[in-house]
Amino acid sequence: MQRQDDHRGVHWVGRRPSPAPFPWAWAVGCLTLGLCAGAFFRWRQMTGIGALEMFGFWCLVGAGLVAARFFTLLQVGDARARLLAALDSLGEPWTAMAVPLPWAGRGGPEYLVLRPDAAFLLGRSDLSASVRSRKARRALARAAAELVERGNRLLEALRGASVPLPSRVDHVLVLTRRRVDGPVLDSGVWQLNPEHVRSFLRQARAQGTAGSPPDTQGAGLPPAEAASPAGLRERLEAWWEEQAGRRRH
Numbered sequence: 001m002q003r004q005d006d007h008r009g010v011h012w013v014g015r016r017p018s019p020a021p022f023p024w025a026w027a028v029g030c031l032t033l034g035l036c037a038g039a040f041f042r043w044r045q046m047t048g049i050g051a052l053e054m055f056g057f058w059c060l061v062g063a064g065l066v067a068a069r070f071f072t073l074l075q076v077g078d079a080r081a082r083l084l085a086a087l088d089s090l091g092e093p094w095t096a097m098a099v100p101l102p103w104a105g106r107g108g109p110e111y112l113v114l115r116p117d118a119a120f121l122l123g124r125s126d127l128s129a130s131v132r133s134r135k136a137r138r139a140l141a142r143a144a145a146e147l148v149e150r151g152n153r154l155l156e157a158l159r160g161a162s163v164p165l166p167s168r169v170d171h172v173l174v175l176t177r178r179r180v181d182g183p184v185l186d187s188g189v190w191q192l193n194p195e196h197v198r199s200f201l202r203q204a205r206a207q208g209t210a211g212s213p214p215d216t217q218g219a220g221l222p223p224a225e226a227a228s229p230a231g232l233r234e235r236l237e238a239w240w241e242e243q244a245g246r247r248r249h
Contacts, residue, residue: 010090010113011233013097014240017111019084020077026070033063072177076126079176082194083122087113089198093229097236100243103154107146109171112154113201116232119169120201121154123147129178136178144189147171161242163235172200 040056043049087096090113097112099121104110109121125143127136148171155169172190174197183192183200192200 009088010094010096011092011229013095013233013236014100014244015098017084017098019081020073023070023073023077026066026073030063030066030070033059033066037063072126072128076176079174079194080124083124083174083197086194086197087111090201094201095229095233095236097240099154100240103150103157107143108150109147109154114165114169114232116164116229117166118201119166120172121147121151121169122172122174122197123151124174124176125178126176127178131178140173140175140191141187144171144173144187144191147173147189158236158239161235161239163239164232172197 037056037059040052040059044052044056090096093115095114098104099109099112107123109123111122113120113122123143123146125140127139127143131139151169151171155165158165170190171188172192175191175193180191180193180196183190183196185191190200
C-alpha cells in the first residue's frame with residue numbers, strides 16, 4: 001500500500017489521519033431536546049397537566065448534558081486539528097505514522113514521529129481544565145504510565161521487525177483541554193499543548209532531553225542514526241502494511 005498523502009512536508013506512513021468531523025449528531029440532539037422542552041412547557045400551560053412540566057425539565061437536563069458533550073467534542077476536535085497541522089509542518093527529514101491497533105486506542109500512543117536521530121511517541125489526554133490540581137496530577141500520572149507501558153510494547157514490536165529506531169524514544173502527552181506553560185517533564189513523560197508540538201520536536205534534540213529516562217528496549221539493535229530517512233521509511237512502511245494486512249484478515 002502506498003502512503004496516502006498529498007501534503008508537502010512531513011512524510012506520512014500509511015494513511016494520514018483526518019481531523020475529527022463536526023459533531024452534528026450532538027448538535028441536532030441538543031436542539032431537539034430544547035424544542036421538546038419548550039413544547040412540553042407550552043402544553044402544560046394549555047392543558048394544565050402537571051406531568052408535562054416534569055417532562056419539560058427532563059428535556060432541559062438532557063439538553064444540558066448533550067450540549068456539554070457537544071462542546072467537549074468541538075474542543076478536542078480543534079486540538080486534534082492543530083496537532084495534525086503541527087505535524088504536517090515539520091517537513092523533511094521527519095516521518096509520522098498513526099499508531100495502529102492494538103497499540104493505539106484510549107490511553108495508548110496515537111502518533112509515532114521520528115527522524116533518523118530522534119523519535120517521539122505522542123499520546124493524548126482530554127482531561128478538563130476544570131479538574132482540581134491534585135486530582136488532575138493523579139489522572140495525568142496514570143495517563144503517563146499507560147502511555148509508557150503501551151508505547152514500549154509498540155517499540156518492542158517495531159524493533160522485533162528490525163525497524164531501525166533511535167536508541168531512545170521520548171513519550172509525549174498532548175493535553176487537549178488543559179493548559180500547560182510550555183513543555184513540562186512529569187513522570188518521565190513530556191506534557192504540552194498542540195501549539196507547543198512543532199517547536200518542541202524541532203528543538204528537543206538540539207537542546208537535549210535530559211531527565212527523560214532512556215529507552216533500553218532496543219539494546220543491541222542497529223540504531224536509526226545509522227539509517228537514511230529513506231531506509232527508515234521503507235522499513236516502517238513495510239511494517240505498517242503488514243499490520244494493515246492482519247487487520248483486514
